[in-house]
Amino acid sequence: MTWDGISFEDRMETVEFRVGERPHIVVDSDICRSCTTKACVTACPANLFAPTSDGGILFNYEQCFECGTCYQVCDSDGALSWTYPDGGHGVVFRSG
Amino acid sequence: MTYDVIVVGAGPAGSSAALMAARAGLSVVLLERGPYPGSKNVYGGVVYGRVLDDVLPGWWEEVPVQRWVTRRSTMVLTGTQALTVDFRSGAWGQAPYNGCTTLRSDFDGWLAGKAVEAGAQLVTSTVATGLIREAGRVVGVRTDRPDGDLRATVVIAADGVNSLLAKELGLLPKTDPKHLTLGVKEVLSLPKDVIDERFGVRGEEGVDVEILGCTRGIAGGGFVYTNRDTLSVGVVVSVDGLAKSEVRPEQLVADLKAHPAIAPWVQGAEVKEYSAHLIPEGGYDHLPQLHAPGFLLTGDAAGLCLAAGIWLEGVNFAIGSGLAAGRAAAAHVLGGAELSSYRKDLESSFVLQDHKRLRKAPALVLSDRVQQRYPQLIADLVEGLFTVTNPTAKPGAISLLRGAAKRNGVKLRHLAADGLAGGRTFR
Incomplete structure (x- = not known):
């Protein structure tokens, strides 16, 4: 996916992440299968939610901005458990 | 460990609260979950510093400024058109200035440094994972450090827009898209x-x-x-x-x-x-309760961003509310004043006065006609005014307005009603 001459991968390469061992967001893909909107897939600014062929959601916590958009748009109670990464980990903005 | 005040979050609200509480002589710990203040924070770009004049006189001499804003433009865009209202002021380029662009990793670190100079203890890379409550009162926070429970007379939650602490107390709804x-x-x-x-x-x-x-x-x-x-x-x-x-x-x-x-x-x-x-961006009508026993809510955690069309301000409201939270905590610890003095303090300052006055602005600014109809309508009107139609004579402005409104599906009574609402909102 390319917009504006920069691939999404290159766009995300501009951001520093100090990836922690513990996934701070956990997706219950079983619940996602019954979700018809899957708004997280388009709304997540880091594009971390990928629909799977069986109707579920695959989530990668490693490049998360910790913004909270995913749980704000999630229609399915319990599908997302959302916490902050452990102290000192996660996104590190330099020019926020 | 036991403190007079625990402040969660070393953004502008938290550092301002820590600064005031420490200056009053309280023992203050300022927790930041990122490796440095500002590392989790993003904003547009401008800090309006007038709120700092009393607490940090001459702040403009040392604030990590990128540029002083001397020119403000408001643009209306359509696919192929642009209308700009542009204003410059020489006064904004000289002390005491009006607003500056700055990066949050610089600005938040600078302000946290002021709290540290005043005696607050800044602890980075530490998450406040939950509240410690006893007999209906907040008495501390749990952290993700080993033996990381911290106790205090007052906990000030400056933990940002997602404030998990305010949600734990039920002060903020879990979701509010x-x-x-x-x-x-x-x-x-x-x-x-x-x-x-x-x-x-x-x-x-x-x-x-x-x-x-x-x-x-x-x-x-x-x-x-x-x-x-x-x-x-x-x-x-x-x-x-x-x-x-x-x-x-x-x-x-x-x-x-x-x-x-x-x-x-x-x-x-x-x-x-x-x-x-x-x-x-909910504004005054959607503010949470700002205090609970042993607990104060400030900055973005308290919903105190002003998103009122031509005024888009957040850091100054964070600082203003944080300073008030620090003062309220000090009055509580030192003199036994009720924490509810915080709300009264905010009501008498620009923080809630501006929010109250502009309480209808967020809904108006984000309304369907303002967002989806008026940009094209205004651009069409201006294009009509400036397009020379010779040999046909110039159409009148009212005729152009009627035409632009009709083409964009806006009835003149809607325009009049929104104009009136705008007048009331921004009076």
């Missing part, structure tokens, strides 16, 4: 002299551009701010509207950068950092 917006930003590298030339500024002068009509009808707007040798370019859109649109956020930024009025500014610039953050 109708009153939150998502800001998505690119910081773009350009040589300083190129920025000076493209934006018509010199030295430390800078530009603040607010934009309506660039978000594909999703409620929101765009911005361009000049930093020293970077530009901050982005959009702010309703979370609810974004979810329903199925448009990806970075696509909206790409649209903005490709617009014929914006593209010449950003041409050749490289993306230095991409970022995103939520913004609480």
Whole structure:
């Protein structure tokens, strides 16, 4: 996916992440299968939610901005458990 | 460990609260979950520093400024048109200044340093994972450090828009997508002299551009701010509207950068950092309860961002509310004053006076007609005024307005009603 001459991968390469061992967001893909909107897939600014062929959601916590958009748009109670990464980990903005 | 005050979050609200509490002689710990203050924070770009005059006299001599905003532009964009209202002031380029662009990793660290100088203890890389409560009162926080429980007389939650602490107490709803917006930003590298030339500024002068009509009808707007040798370019859109649109956020930024009025500014610039953050835009009518026994809520956690069309301010409200929280905590610890004095203090300051006066602004600014109809209507009207139609004689302004309104599906009574509502909202 390319917009504006920069691939999404290159766009995300501009951001520093100090990836922690513990996934701070956990997706219950079983619940996602019954979700018809899957708004997280388009709304997540880091594009971390990928629909799977069986109707579920695959989530990668490693490049998360910790913004909270995913749980704000999630229609399915319990599908997302959302916490902050452990102290000192996660996104590190330099020019926020 | 036991303190008089625990402040959670070393953003502008938290550091201001810690500063005031420490200056009053209290023992204060200031917790920050990132490796340094500002590392989790994103904003558009401008800090209005007047709120600091009393607490940090001469702050402008040392604030880590990128540029002083001496030029403000408000733009209305359509696919192919742009209308700009542009204002410059020489006064804004001299002390005591009006607003400056600054990066949060610089600014938040600077302000946290002021709290530390006043005696607060800053502890970074530490998450407050929950509250400790006894007999209906908050008495401390749990942290993710070993043996990390901390106790205090007052806990000040300055833990941002997602405030998990306020949610734990039930002060904030778990989700509220109708009153939150998502800001998505690119910081773009350009040589300083190129920025000076493209934006018509010199030295430390800078530009603040607010934009309506660039978000594909999703409620929101765009911005361009000049930093020293970077530009901050982005959009702010309703979370609810974004979810329903199925448009990806970075696509909206790409649209903005490709617009014929914006593209010449950003041409050749490289993306230095991409970022995103939520913004609480509900305004006065959706503020949470601001205090509970042993607990104060401040800054974005308290929903205190002013998103009122031509005024888009957050850091100054964070500082104003944080200072008040620090004062309230000190009055409570030292003199036994009720923590409810915090709300009264805010009501008598610009923080809640501005919010109260502009309480109807967020809904009006994000309304369907303002977002989806008026940008095209205004642009059509202006294009009609400036298009020379010879040999046909000039149409009258009223006739142009009627035509533009009709083409854009707006009835004149709606225009009149919205004009009246706007007058009342911004009176």
